[in-house]
Amino acid sequence: MPKVNFDIPLDFLQTTTPPMIGVDISSSSVKMVELSEMPKKGGYIVERYTIEPLPKDAVSDGNINNLEAVAESVQRAWKRLGSRIRNVSLALPAAAVITKKILLPAGLREEDLEYQVESEANQYIPFALEEVNLDFQVIGHAPGNPEELEVLLAASRKGNVEDRVAVAQAAGLRALVVDVEPYAAEMAFEQIRAQLPDGAADKCVALIDIGATVMNVNVLRNGQSVYSRDQQIGGEQLTQQIQGTFGLSAEEAESAKRNGGMPDNYEDDVLSPFRENVVMEIARALQFFFTSTQYNEVDYIVLAGGCAVLPGLDDAVATRTQVSTMVANPFALMTLSGRIKPRQLQADAPSLIIACGLAMRRFDPS
Numbered sequence: 366m367p368k369v370n371f372d373i374p375l376d377f378l379q380t381t382t383p384p385m386i387g388v389d390i391s392s393s394s395v396k397m398v399e400l401s402e403m404p405k406k407g408g409y410i411v412e413r414y415t416i417e418p419l420p421k422d423a424v425s426d427g428n429i430n431n432l433e434a435v436a437e438s439v440q441r442a443w444k445r446l447g448s449r450i451r452n453v454s455l456a457l458p459a460a461a462v463i464t465k466k467i468l469l470p471a472g473l474r475e476e477d478l479e480y481q482v483e484s485e486a487n488q489y490i491p492f493a494l495e496e497v498n499l500d501f502q503v504i505g506h507a508p509g510n511p512e513e514l515e516v517l518l519a520a521s522r523k524g525n526v527e528d529r530v531a532v533a534q535a536a537g538l539r540a541l542v543v544d545v546e547p548y549a550a551e552m553a554f555e556q557i558r559a560q561l562p563d564g565a566a567d568k569c570v571a572l573i574d575i576g577a578t579v580m581n582v583n584v585l586r587n588g589q590s591v592y593s594r595d596q597q598i599g600g601e602q603l604t605q606q607i608q609g610t611f612g613l614s615a616e617e618a619e620s621a622k623r624n625g626g627m628p629d630n631y632e633d634d635v636l637s638p639f640r641e642n643v644v645m646e647i648a649r650a651l652q653f654f655f656t657s658t659q660y661n662e663v664d665y666i667v668l669a670g671g672c673a674v675l676p677g678l679d680d681a682v683a684t685r686t687q688v689s690t691m692v693a694n695p696f697a698l699m700t701l702s703g704r705i706k707p708r709q710l711q712a713d714a715p716s717l718i719i720a721c722g723l724a725m726r727r728f729d730p731s
Contacts, residue, residue, distance in 0.1 A: 387723030
């Protein structure tokens with residue numbers, strides 16, 4: 366699957382991948398996950414994780430608006446995590462990255478391949494190359510043509526990468542990897558795919574990540590993305606509706622949403638209409654997928670993001686779409702360290718997909 370690491374200046378040449386924490390900086394929170402490997406048996410151990418809320422508007426539309434505030438939240442999250450590891454893996458939102466699959470002649474030397482990639486990049490990137498961080502990955506031989514290579518090209522404005530690296534540095538951490546959110550999610554998805562019948566071989570699985578402001582629909586087949594699209598709907602809309610209906614501040618509404626204690630009419634007046642709206646948007650997104658690709662069905666739906674745990678959402682989606690639906694838990698087949706509370710992790714797991722995938726980069730340096 367695609368793995369991207371935008372250029373980050375390092376102090377020394379890495380010959381092995383050092384321990385890393387996966388850090389997901391979204392518009393609402395900082396999420397951190399630390400994994401280790403099971404000795405001899407293989408598999409992963411969930412060592413630690415934490416979620417730290419971000420100040421309102423510190424991050425919006427994937428852009429870091431208040432570097433100092435975000436760095437303080439990252440630092441608080443790291444201290445709460447209780448880890449000694451300072452190396453981190455970060456990710457950019459899909460909207461901040463231009464990706465393109467290109468075909469190049471097979472058999473090129475590494476330096477010739479890099480030159481060809483840069484030449485091709487000029488055609489697809491609307492910025493001067495000196496203004497962007499550029500990376501590429503050779504996916505393999507082009508289907509049906511062994512004389513060509515299929516290469517994934519990824520580019521992002523330098524400011525996007527530098528802002529995230531600067532946040533890590535200001536928090537006393539060291540960014541070793543800057544990936545792309547959908548690719549990190551795909552890496553974590555391998556842990557979810559293993560929970561599906563026959564590993565969902567040759568099946569289409571819609572991974573639907575409903576965050577604070579954006580719903581990302583990523584349809585995968587055999588672990589590879591065949592379609593991805595963002596829609597503007599998320600948990601922040603529910604928070605705003607709670608504020609307006611019950612006269613709460615944003616902080617009070619968010620706390621009530623997470624911890625309960627809502628008035629009796631919350632279900633009928635607020636939650637049920639919002640849930641129905643989310644279900645409608647998911648059905649609409651799938652219909653758009655069918656009309657814009659060669660596919661006419663999905664076999665499974667996996668709900669991720671903070672909204673995935675809304676009461677009854679998985680059943681409502683399954684009923685509307687007539688597709689088997691589950692709530693994502695990339696940790697279900699992992700071993701939990703003694704410091705992890707299983708019930709709390711199960712509730713938080715859907716929102717930890719990207720952080721989990723980033724933490725897994727520690728074991729897959731390619």
